[in-house]
Amino acid sequence: MEKILLIDDDEGLIHFLRRFFERKGYDVSVSFSGKAAIEKIGVENFDLILLDYKMPDLNGIDILIKIKEFQVKTPVIMMTAYGTTELTIEAMKRGAYDYLLKPFERKELSRIVGEALVVNRQMKELVSFPGPTVSVESSPHKSSLQIIGNSKKMQAVYKFIGQIAEKDVAVLISGESGTGKELVARAIYHHSRRNQKPFITVNCAAIPESLFESEFFGYERGAFTGAQRNYIGKLERCDGGTCFLDEIGDMSLSSQAKLLRVLQEGEFERLGGTQTIHADIRVLAATNKDLKKEIEAGNFREDLYWRLKVISILLPxxxxxxxxxxxxxxxxxxxxxxxxxxxxxxxxxxxxxxxxxxxxxxxxxxxxxxxxxxxxxxxxxxxxxxxxxxxxxxDDHFLQNLNRNQVMDHLKIKLEDILTEILECSRQNIHANIIEMVEKILISRALDKSGNNQVKAAKMLGISRNTLRQRLKKFGQK
Ligand SMILES: Nc1ncnc2c1ncn2[C@@H]1O[C@H](COP(=O)(O)OP(=O)(O)OP(=O)(O)O)[C@@H](O)[C@H]1O
Ligand SMILES: [Mg+2]
Incomplete structure (x- = not known):
């Protein structure tokens, strides 16, 4: 059960939050003062901490600093009614995961908490490999993932991870879909000198370009319509840590130029900002595209390619x-x-x-x-x-020799087979939205198979691109 610590002196809010999280099945602890919270953090591990900025005894930033001393990987969400830019920026720079402005809505709370818990799991789940192992910190509370396989090709991969993990350089991990690129990225992180610092995953294909830039680099108030406050991007929040850029082949050219500068100079600007921000970040990038072809097609910068390619791992x-x-x-x-x-x-x-x-x-x-x-x-x-x-x-051959009606019949039989099983499972009173689940899986498979090409995926599913987009939006994927 995941453990959440609430730190706030407002009993009403604590009461609400406690009920909110307990109903969702979390184990909730509460501290009404900063000192009490610090004592608790010294002896107990948490998966997420919600911290009020304004406490009677200590201020939120001081408590945050203490938390980071004891539990550097636990995400901390600041709650504040004083939404001044300086405070939030300070908190984010000190390693807060995000912040909530009081009064907040349940939806916003659920979203931020959900994201933070995913990050927490990713950062704490150790990844080990049977190679020339560098010792990994051990945590009795968290499970560890293993990279399995002793073939010559995988042994070469382990050897390479062992050689480069501790070197503070960018790494490009390539290979077909499902070969374990993300797993390898996390193994590199866990065996690197930065393993006590944040690890942030950014999927370059999952969000539209405009959103990507603001999420990644952050923005300043007034940078675009709707930018009402300064926002610290993921890159800045990851200072000192490791950033995993998944599907880097889908990054826009303008983001690529900015990323190159981060790699070369360690600096960037927030959107709409003039102040140069310095960030010390190790970049691990993954792609299942052939970047050479992307360069030829004018979709990928050659200089960035060479920069990333210096250390590259190809997963078989x-x-x-x-x-x-x-x-x-x-x-x-x-x-x-x-x-x-x-x-x-x-x-x-x-x-x-x-x-x-x-x-x-x-x-x-x-x-x-x-x-x-x-x-x-x-x-x-x-x-x-x-x-x-x-x-x-x-048996592709078998399918190829059928006419359209026969293929449809075959498909129907297959579907009935699977659907009977699905309904069998769902009879167990699990109250899941089966139709939505089926839709989600179908869409994600089609996108996988079409290399994330929405036009092709929609065609594969026999729906229009618009319908596909609507579904993605509904499922929060785009
Ligand atoms: N060698 C391995 N040992 C154990 N599990 C593995 C191994 N390789 C991959 N996996 C598992 O397979 C799944 C897919 O791996 P991963 O997400 O790392 O692939 P990927 O290369 O990033 O794929 P994609 O390009 O589709 O994102 C994960 O659940 C991962 O834990
Ligand atoms: Mg992946």
Whole structure:
């Protein structure tokens, strides 16, 4: 259960927040004074701290500094009725995750808290690899993720991570979708000298360009319509830490120019700002695009490419290291059995053989999802091949020889199969919005398959691009 600490002397607000978080299933602790809070932080670990700026005994910034001394990775959200720019800027520079202006709405509270908890999990979840391991801080409270696979190709990757993690340089991680780029980025962070500083992930493809720049570089009041206050961007909040730029191939040219300057000079300006900001940031970037081709097409700056490319890791697709598949299967079987509180399901030698031979176009992510699904559906017994739909249906040849009506029939049968299973799960009173869930998965798969090309993805799903956009907006992805 995730633990939240509330620090505020306003009993009414504490009462509201306590109920709000307890209903969502969090473990809530409360301190009514700064001194009491500091005592608590010295002995207990938290996943998130909400801190009032104005306390009777100590001021919020002093408490924030203390928190950061004890629990540097725990996100702190400042709550303040005094929304003056200087205070919030000061707090953000001192490592606050974000701030809430009182009185705040539940929606805003949920959003910021949700994001902060994701960051907390990412920063605290250790990633280890079976290589020339540099010792990693150990935390009894947090699980650790392992990079699995002992093939020659992966061993070379581990060796490389070991060599470069501690060097304070930018790294470009490339490889097909689902090969473990983000996992490797996090392993580098955990083995780097900056592992006690923030790690921030920014997905360059997930948000539109204009929003990306303001989120990333921050902005000053009046920079654009609606910019009513100064805003500290992720880059500035990450000072001293590591920034993981996912899908860097989708970054706009203007952002690329600014990023290059951050890499070269360690400086940038907020949008609409004239003051130069200095930030000490290590950049890890990932892409599944061929950046050379992007350069030729005029979408990627060559100078940035060379700058990033100095240290680059190419992750091999799973089909080129099929000797790792058995270990991965066993790892996921054990992990998901624990996660879903079931005994691990079993796979016959014959199925395993098929797994090893299958080309896994979605790489480790596809394998992971496949075992997750099997675990959810199984009762701890052998899983038959039929449960692994792809082992039967991956017969492209078979599909190619069908006419449109036959393909539609085939599709209907497949859908009915899956949907029956889904409805079977949802009979357990889980109150989930199944239609929305199905839509979300379909859309994200289509986007994955089309390399995030919305036009192609919409076509694949037989809907208009507008409908796709509306859905993405609804799901908060764009
Ligand atoms: N070698 C590995 N051992 C264990 N788990 C792995 C390994 N490689 C990848 N995974 C898991 O597979 C999933 C996909 O990995 P990740 O998100 O790092 O891929 P990616 O290369 O960033 O993919 P994309 O380009 O689609 O973003 C994650 O859940 C990750 O934990
Ligand atoms: Mg990724």
């Amino acid at each position: 697709p799973l089909r080129e290291r099929s000797e790792d598949i058995t270990a991965l299967v066993n790892y996921f079987l054990t992990r998901f059995a624990e996660e879903y509180n079931k005994s691990p399901c079993l796979i016959t030698e014959n199925t395993l053989k098929k797994f090893v031979e299958y080309p896994w176009p979605g790489n480790v992510r596809e394998l992971e999802n496949c075992i997750r699904r099997a675990t959810i559906l199984s009762n701890g017994d052998f899983i038959s091949d039929e449960k692994f739909g792809f082992l039967k249906s991956k």
